[in-house]
Amino acid sequence: MNAVIPRPAERSAAVEAGSLPAAGPWRIRAGERLAPVADAVRALLAPHLGERLLPGDAPTGPATEIVLSLDPAGVPPGRTVGVAPDGGAEPADEAYRLTVGPRHVICRARTSEGVFRAATTAAQLILTAPPDGLICHQELYDEPRFAWRGLLIDPARCFVTADEVRRIIDVAALYKFNVLHLHLTDNEGWRLEIPSVPALTSPPPAAQQDGPGERRYYTTEEYRDLQVYAARRHITVVPEIDLPGHCAALRTALPELPPAPAPPGLVGRFPFVPPLDLTDADTHAAVSAVLADVCALTDGPFVHIGADEAVGITDESFAAGVRELRDLTRKSGKRPVAWQESSRAGAGPDDIAQFWVDVPMMDLPDTAEELAERPRLVAAGMTVEFIRALKKFFAPSDHDVERIIDGGGRLLLSPQSHLYLDRGYAPDGTSTDQAATTARLGFPGYRPRSVRHTASWDPASYGIPEEQLAGVEATLFAHTLRGMDDLTTLLLPRIGSLAEAAWSGRAPEWDEYRTRIARHARMWSERGLVHFAAPEVPWT
Known part of the structure; x- marks a missing residue:
């Protein structure tokens, strides 16, 4: 076989x-x-x-x-x-x-x-x-079902070197992925040199250094070289500059920028980094310079502008900011991609929105008793009040897909339920020698799941018109990662079933699939990549 x-x-x-x-x-x-x-x-x-x-x-x-x-x-x-x-x-x-x-x-x-x-x-x-x-x-x-078969990695939260990115590109190529989405900026760090705004990386903030002289961002030359390396393997690099929220690293470099208007009663109630106000002249100038440089440095046709989880900004300010980010990207000759929340600024036929969440998918408890049964949430400091506020904040996400479809836009499928690979592995499916590592890995807000759960994802289950699908993209955010070994532990073996779903347009048949993925462990080991030895798989 x-x-x-x-x-x-x-x-x-x-x-x-x-x-x-x-x-x-x-x-x-x-x-x-x-x-x-x-x-x-x-x-x-x-x-x-x-x-x-x-x-x-x-x-x-x-x-x-x-x-x-x-x-x-x-x-x-x-x-x-x-x-x-x-x-x-x-x-x-x-x-x-x-x-x-x-x-x-x-x-x-x-x-x-x-x-x-x-x-x-x-x-x-x-x-x-x-x-x-x-x-x-x-x-x-x-032949492939989907034209866009992507993998997101998150050097903003856990920096991986250019050489390590090349190793990820090689693995993605072997499994027929054709997009590498680099989440380059977030609250935790800014990982791309911007010639017009050198303060973002020079001198590097402490969060962007492992130690004296150890750089934790990509120079413009490294970024260009990564794109060439990927293109030789028929992979397009899509950079993400996450705005107007997720901007603490930018605020550290440019502390004079004012906050965006906040909804009444929110300031001081919950902690958040104030999003950017794109109507402010200094903010607009800085963001314009950043996007112009990123677009100029990027060989591919797409630049991701973020637009997710902009906590602490009014609806009006958010919509105006997203529209301006789109316009700036298009003026620099690139096509913007954004997370699904961008649909609240309108969605037209040229817009690509990345679907990742709705409130039911978040799978959060409603009562103190239910919360007590989720020890990882309790350990992360979650309270019933905070969870209720979180669900209220995410409530508009239940209608984002509808907005995108009604506006004629395209959907890139990245549902948190299955394609977010920063989800921990189910404890009852963890081998003894990896138990300590896998207990540490995974965003605490997500219920841990088995490898079989990930393999059950069916991209056809959403009923989205074929002409409005952009493709499929798995994401591996790095909230709990400490390095390359952690990254590959969460990626392997789950990359296999997602590659199959993205390529064929359907979930693999589990009993047959598990015998195939079992034979891939030797290939990963020969490449020096750590994988999770899921007990559900008969490893050979």
Whole structure:
């Protein structure tokens, strides 16, 4: 049985019986037009195959070949829905056909993107080979359901170095994600150098340093290099500058900026960082400079402007701020993406809103007795009064999706219930040797869930018109993370089922899926990545 994730849509029976050894040695063969794809595939395989991956196309002895081929006539066109991350009027055709024969694995597609997706399937066939080390002769056909298949990471709260981001990009590419959403700013830190506003990163605030001389933000050169690295793997980087709330790091650098108008009776009742007032001239000038620089530094067509959880701002000021953030982004030549709350400033056909929450999804207790049964909430200082205020604040979220659809906008699906990977693992599903780590990880406001729960997510369950779907994006916010190992512990193995849902448009069948994901642990270990050994999975 193949352990490929996402599972290919079709497998032809008309293939001569036989198999080839996964051990290799392997050689990648491609024409000049596909040389960049060949280089990217070679880089993905190198950590695993070592000397078994022969250099370039040099004929240095017998080898099994991965053949990359553009074949417009031999592969049916794909039928993808959603927004193209590369900004194209139509999504790239990523459909592919893969054939395993006696001495080769042939990867055919109509586009270089499709060839690369086929090659990642070939890589998984090799790297997750069964214990007998043989790959059966076969022919596979596959195509994605969603054009936008994203993964968000949060260096604002837990900084990961540029090299660590590259490691995440490689994993995302192996699972056919094509967007890396970088949450670069928040209350905890500002992680991108802004030439027009050097105070944001220079000198670095204490929160942006591990110690003397240890920088915790990306220089403009590092950011550009990350985008090039991702693009070679057909991944688009989408930066997020989270405004007008979540702005404590910006306020630390620019303390003179005034607060936005607050609703009556809120100030002093609950702690919050005052959001920005985009009608203030100095604030507008600073934000304009930030967004202009971010847009100029960004190769891709999208910039995320945040617009979530702006606690302590009037509805009128919030709506005006969101409209101005959109306008500034568009004037700089980029298309804005924002969280679902942005719909309260209006939503038109060119708007993309990221759906993440409604009050029922928050799954919060209503009474003191129910709260007492949620020790993580109690330990986090939650009270019944605070939870009631929280539900009141989030009440408008119950109608955000309706506003977006009625306005003709597009929805990017990131529901907190399943796609927020900062949710802790269920305690009764935690292996003993990882219990201490997993007990520490996970946002305390979310009920811990099993790996199977994440794998049960069905993107078709929302009844959203196909033409108004932008795609799917998993998020991994870093409220409780201390470094790269924590990040990958929450990401792996859950990345597999989400990759499958984003690619195929449906949840995997659990009993069959769990046997496939079990064979991926060796691949993660060979890349030096820590994963959660979920007891529900029969790890091999």
